[in-house]
Amino acid sequence: MPDATPPDAAPLSDGDLQFTPVSEVGEFGLIDRLRDRLGDAASARDLVVGIGDDAAVYRVGGAGSDGSARVHVVTTDALVEGVHFDRTYVPLRALGWKAVAVNVSDVAAMNASPRFATVTLGLPNNLSVEGAEALYAGIAEACERYGLAVVGGDTTASARLVISVTVVGEADESAIVTRAGAAPGDLLCVTGDLGSAAAGLQVLLAGKDAMDTGGAAGGDGAEGAAPDLAEFAYVVERQLMPQARLDRVRQWAEAGVRPTALVDVSDGLASEAHHLSQAGTVGAVIDGGLLPIHVQTALAAQRFDARAEAYALYGGEDYELLFTLPEAEAPKLDPATYAVVGQIVEPDEGVVLRLPDGNRVPLVAGGYKHY
Amino acid sequence: MPDATPPDAAPLSDGDLQFTPVSEVGEFGLIDRLRDRLGDAASARDLVVGIGDDAAVYRVGGAGSDGSARVHVVTTDALVEGVHFDRTYVPLRALGWKAVAVNVSDVAAMNASPRFATVTLGLPNNLSVEGAEALYAGIAEACERYGLAVVGGDTTASARLVISVTVVGEADESAIVTRAGAAPGDLLCVTGDLGSAAAGLQVLLAGKDAMDTGGAAGGDGAEGAAPDLAEFAYVVERQLMPQARLDRVRQWAEAGVRPTALVDVSDGLASEAHHLSQAGTVGAVIDGGLLPIHVQTALAAQRFDARAEAYALYGGEDYELLFTLPEAEAPKLDPATYAVVGQIVEPDEGVVLRLPDGNRVPLVAGGYKHY
Numbered sequence: 001m002p003d004a005t006p007p008d009a010a011p012l013s014d015g016d017l018q019f020t021p022v023s024e025v026g027e028f029g030l031i032d033r034l035r036d037r038l039g040d041a042a043s044a045r046d047l048v049v050g051i052g053d054d055a056a057v058y059r060v061g062g063a064g065s066d067g068s069a070r071v072h073v074v075t076t077d078a079l080v081e082g083v084h085f086d087r088t089y090v091p092l093r094a095l096g097w098k099a100v101a102v103n104v105s106d107v108a109a110m111n112a113s114p115r116f117a118t119v120t121l122g123l124p125n126n127l128s129v130e131g132a133e134a135l136y137a138g139i140a141e142a143c144e145r146y147g148l149a150v151v152g153g154d155t156t157a158s159a160r161l162v163i164s165v166t167v168v169g170e171a172d173e174s175a176i177v178t179r180a181g182a183a184p185g186d187l188l189c190v191t192g193d194l195g196s197a198a199a200g201l202q203v204l205l206a207g208k209d210a211m212d213t214g215g216a217a218g219g220d221g222a223e224g225a226a227p228d229l230a231e232f233a234y235v236v237e238r239q240l241m242p243q244a245r246l247d248r249v250r251q252w253a254e255a256g257v258r259p260t261a262l263v264d265v266s267d268g269l270a271s272e273a274h275h276l277s278q279a280g281t282v283g284a285v286i287d288g289g290l291l292p293i294h295v296q297t298a299l300a301a302q303r304f305d306a307r308a309e310a311y312a313l314y315g316g317e318d319y320e321l322l323f324t325l326p327e328a329e330a331p332k333l334d335p336a337t338y339a340v341v342g343q344i345v346e347p348d349e350g351v352v353l354r355l356p357d358g359n360r361v362p363l364v365a366g367g368y369k370h371y
Numbered sequence: 372m373p374d375a376t377p378p379d380a381a382p383l384s385d386g387d388l389q390f391t392p393v394s395e396v397g398e399f400g401l402i403d404r405l406r407d408r409l410g411d412a413a414s415a416r417d418l419v420v421g422i423g424d425d426a427a428v429y430r431v432g433g434a435g436s437d438g439s440a441r442v443h444v445v446t447t448d449a450l451v452e453g454v455h456f457d458r459t460y461v462p463l464r465a466l467g468w469k470a471v472a473v474n475v476s477d478v479a480a481m482n483a484s485p486r487f488a489t490v491t492l493g494l495p496n497n498l499s500v501e502g503a504e505a506l507y508a509g510i511a512e513a514c515e516r517y518g519l520a521v522v523g524g525d526t527t528a529s530a531r532l533v534i535s536v537t538v539v540g541e542a543d544e545s546a547i548v549t550r551a552g553a554a555p556g557d558l559l560c561v562t563g564d565l566g567s568a569a570a571g572l573q574v575l576l577a578g579k580d581a582m583d584t585g586g587a588a589g590g591d592g593a594e595g596a597a598p599d600l601a602e603f604a605y606v607v608e609r610q611l612m613p614q615a616r617l618d619r620v621r622q623w624a625e626a627g628v629r630p631t632a633l634v635d636v637s638d639g640l641a642s643e644a645h646h647l648s649q650a651g652t653v654g655a656v657i658d659g660g661l662l663p664i665h666v667q668t669a670l671a672a673q674r675f676d677a678r679a680e681a682y683a684l685y686g687g688e689d690y691e692l693l694f695t696l697p698e699a700e701a702p703k704l705d706p707a708t709y710a711v712v713g714q715i716v717e718p719d720e721g722v723v724l725r726l727p728d729g730n731r732v733p734l735v736a737g738g739y740k741h742y
Contacts, residue, residue, distance in 0.1 A: 020499050021496065022496065044487070046486075050522050051524065061433030062431065074522065074539060076489040076490075076491050076523055078525050080529050080533075116445065118427070119405075120447050120491075129391035129404070132393065136408040136409070143409065149409075150409045152427040154447050158451050162493060164449065166489055166537040168445060168539070
């Protein structure tokens, strides 16, 4: 008698009788469940750092320059149309660049150097060959800029444009810095400025809105008019073509400095401070008066009736490096290459923002959520 | 004056003035263009094999067991809903398994062993947490089966379900086998049987059609009735949960045999023979009477009024290994572990199928195309 279920239906069963929407557990909840399910991996031979940091780390055999083991790091990050970007205002070349840069940023966040990449492209049928080539051009530019080589990939059709990049990097094991490792008293520092990528996104969205409503031609600065992109060139560039801070990783190596903890700012300062807090079992005090904010970020915030501090704390996508350092180490670094934004404290103090009046308020982890 | 284009519009320009549909160049055409665009990568330090084989190969430092360099291989393959699978008849657990297995197969096709994986999931909002966990379970089972560990990943929302897996494997450089390397006179051999995954797909599609048209309950075997899945359990399993032939890779190592050329059968025997032909600048004669075809494959072909040889030559997704071997090496292998399907010949003979009457017909590369 015909049977519509496979004979081995039991082993193949989906457990899909219940339906809990993914939104109930969120992206981080799903990743936690994946890690739980794949927990045995943590004990895999040669694995130094598994799921949960910016990249995984494993020994590859051979010794590094200082006698410690040579390790590779691997990380993967995908950009999905309609979730991470909107093709109406993101040029494909910028998209290709960004897909590589965000992965290089994860490698930098382990204090390692990128070497090889694989690129998986899901191409919708409304993308032309010329469009795909613009994407490739951006990928190639970023690879050239950061010194890595695309060595493999997969290209397939897809309803929406998807770019998934995996990057393999290398380091001496002794150089690797994880999110854990910060100690109370350490300075909390950041490379570059914060909030500019979020400001740039607001500028791009406003430009799109104005185009949609036909307001792009209006030059009087009235509500609904497109912002002058030339005025906001810096923040727009920060959003479209973020830079991975490999330059800082190299400067630290030259200065003989190894941060005690390190994470890249993809989800906003508040979230990343929580990541360091959780991984290192420490607290963090961020000084609201010390946030490094670019003048265009401040101007954009003013324009959109927002607070620049909110862009910096919650905006995300800046891809700067947040790191901790014992105070005694600070003099070894060029002060132009970083800003001190706070301090690591005892875990019971939590993650807090110090206001100009000296009061402390709890800082809630937040940032761009794709669910 | 407001300006709707970014100030650096020129460097970000998409070159999207022309619109050539991707279908005009196809997947392989796009990959060729990507390779051309990223051609410099071929000269990357430590790179042994770049884009164009089943996996890329790079030296990682340290020496292998035989004194040759230790190398890693990396490969990536994505499964996209609506392109590679249909959730109405593919259980999520099988999908998780397959996403890992097809990448392990690419590692096996370099004569290497898998070690680490990263998994990128694009989850649509009609997938439940329970569904995602079934997917994870399949991923975990395949990783356990093939001895690799998931060490990282990315989880994001997506309009359609996307699973992109990257696997890193290892080997001694002297053990690596590429698609090139076959010599005229070498035997053309394959592990396992061919065409069963295609047969399984036909069985699943017929079951789906029957359900769609309400014919699933009909047991008379008439047109439109669902096939008895128990009768076709083997071919259905071959389609849903293909096995990567790491077992053969290990047997070759134990027997002291190194194939001269190697590729996995993902696109069908005809396509893979062309891959060996192009990479090695050789021809190949496939003997139509020597194709290893499982009895269920033959029965399915009969049921669907198709030819089993066509499933074997063009069906794809069998994930068996197609390899070449000097005739003198053959006695070292257990004859139960492979079938000889033809011979490597001079390049001017092309890739041909020898018919039972002795005539030769050109074999056209074909198989599942996703464009």
